[in-house]
Amino acid sequence: MSLTLIEIARQLSSPVVTRKIVTKETRQIAPKEVDENKPVPKVQLIYAFNANGKTRLSSAVKQLIDPKTDDRADDHRPKVLYYNAFTEDLFFWDNDLEADTERKLKIHRNAFTKSAFEELGLDFNVTTTFQRYTQRNLTPRFSPDFSEVTFSLERGDDEGIETLKISKGEESNFIWSVFYSLLDQVISVRNVVEVEDRETQQFNDLEYVFIDDPVTSLDENHLIELAVDVAGLIKRSESSNGLKFIVTTHSPLFYNVLYNELKNKSCYMLERLDDGTFKLDAKQGDSNRSFSYHLYLRKVLEEAIAADKIERFHFMFLRNLYEKTAAFLGYQNWGELLNTVQDIDAPGAREGYLNRVMQFSSHSTLSGEQVREPTAQEKQTVNLLFENLMNNYGYRQQVA
Numbered sequence: 001m002s003l004t005l006i007e008i009a010r011q012l013s014s015p016v017v018t019r020k021i022v023t024k025e026t027r028q029i030a031p032k033e034v035d036e037n038k039p040v041p042k043v044q045l046i047y048a049f050n051a052n053g054k055t056r057l058s059s060a061v062k063q064l065i066d067p068k069t070d071d072r073a074d075d076h077r078p079k080v081l082y083y084n085a086f087t088e089d090l091f092f093w094d095n096d097l098e099a100d101t102e103r104k105l106k107i108h109r110n111a112f113t114k115s116a117f118e119e120l121g122l123d124f125n126v127t128t129t130f131q132r133y134t135q136r137n138l139t140p141r142f143s144p145d146f147s148e149v150t151f152s153l154e155r156g157d158d159e160g161i162e163t164l165k166i167s168k169g170e171e172s173n174f175i176w177s178v179f180y181s182l183l184d185q186v187i188s189v190r191n192v193v194e195v196e197d198r199e200t201q202q203f204n205d206l207e208y209v210f211i212d213d214p215v216t217s218l219d220e221n222h223l224i225e226l227a228v229d230v231a232g233l234i235k236r237s238e239s240s241n242g243l244k245f246i247v248t249t250h251s252p253l254f255y256n257v258l259y260n261e262l263k264n265k266s267c268y269m270l271e272r273l274d275d276g277t278f279k280l281d282a283k284q285g286d287s288n289r290s291f292s293y294h295l296y297l298r299k300v301l302e303e304a305i306a307a308d309k310i311e312r313f314h315f316m317f318l319r320n321l322y323e324k325t326a327a328f329l330g331y332q333n334w335g336e337l338l339n340t341v342q343d344i345d346a347p348g349a350r351e352g353y354l355n356r357v358m359q360f361s362s363h364s365t366l367s368g369e370q371v372r373e374p375t376a377q378e379k380q381t382v383n384l385l386f387e388n389l390m391n392n393y394g395y396r397q398q399v400a
Contacts, residue, residue, distance in 0.1 A: 044266050046280075094106050230247070297317045342384070
């Protein structure tokens with residue numbers, strides 16, 4: 001069904017979920033549908049590819065449940081706590097362009113950062129979590145007013161301290177660590193049943209926690225650890241405290257770990273349609289365990305090639321498809337599948353294709369690094385390499 005993001009947000013946050021059920025008994029009498037109202041589950045897990053509306057959905061949920069209005073009171077207590085791209089925008093670099101020595105990550109003060117640092121004093125928790133996901137001697141140092149943070153590598157002596165600019169991946173890890181530490185504290189506070197006994201009252205009105213694609217720059221081991229940590233927080237959140245969780249991701253691994261770790265959940269696939277609307281499909285049972293998203297990758301690539309709308313992210317999809325195919329067939333490296341490309345005998349052809357895919361599918365490691373858009377010839381590479389997979393590695397040919 002074609003829906004707007006607000007309609008999907010309303011469906012996700014409604015007190016009850018209305019499902020249309022056709023039972024065996026009703027089929028015998030008439031093709032009649034039966035309404036069944038069920039409470040919204042504690043966790044709603046949503047898979048979607050990048051550029052399919054996950055971040056916009058988190059904004060739609062927030063706007064629906066807790067809209068900003070001109071008459072909002074100064075002591076307004078939030079109803080939604082969310083982590084998404086806008087959360088990362090609260091942190092930005094002062095690179096000291098003149099002296100090039102005092103690089104600081106500036107922290108924009110808002111209700112989120114104020115709660116984490118000024119009111120709850122979570123700087124130590126943030127540091128501990130951050131070092132667990134990166135390295136133990138990479139140390140953040142907060143200014144007294146928590147308006148900025150610097151980073152140094154500790155070596156056990158005075159000479160080892162150095163102000164440095166961390167990588168983009170480490171920066172994302174740091175921002176996630178702030179959110180994770182705050183959410184951990186929120187759950188501890190909300191688990192106290194008697195409201196008057198809670199250490200703070202600022203989370204009493206909280207209804208939803210929306211987590212959109214936490215750190216994606218982690219390797220598989222740390223991504224699994226992060227997913228287990230998120231699941232642990234959710235499981236620690238007692239049903240009596242009333243919190244509901246919506247988690248969106250484009251990572252099949254993160255999705256699968258959460259699916260296996262959590263019990264009371266509903267699972268969905270979010271897709272953006274050509275007319276700008278969206279579709280939210282429920283995923284049931286084993287379709288979540290063996291998440292065959294490579295078929296969806298194939299569909300996206302086929303449509304992009306047919307419409308001549310190849311973009312940078314399609315190289316990442318192509319590489320992902322090659323990697324999964326190579327792993328399934330037992331190849332040690334996905335680049336070995338390039339040996340069957342039609343013009344592979346041309347000098348340097350294999351290396352050229354490999355470099356093009358690597359260039360456009362690799363994550364940038366420097367915050368200022370920019371990779372140009374693919375040329376017409378490079379877009380044709382996607383078509384050629386896609387056909388190589390379809391024709392030579394056992395993909396079933398669909399007849400129109």
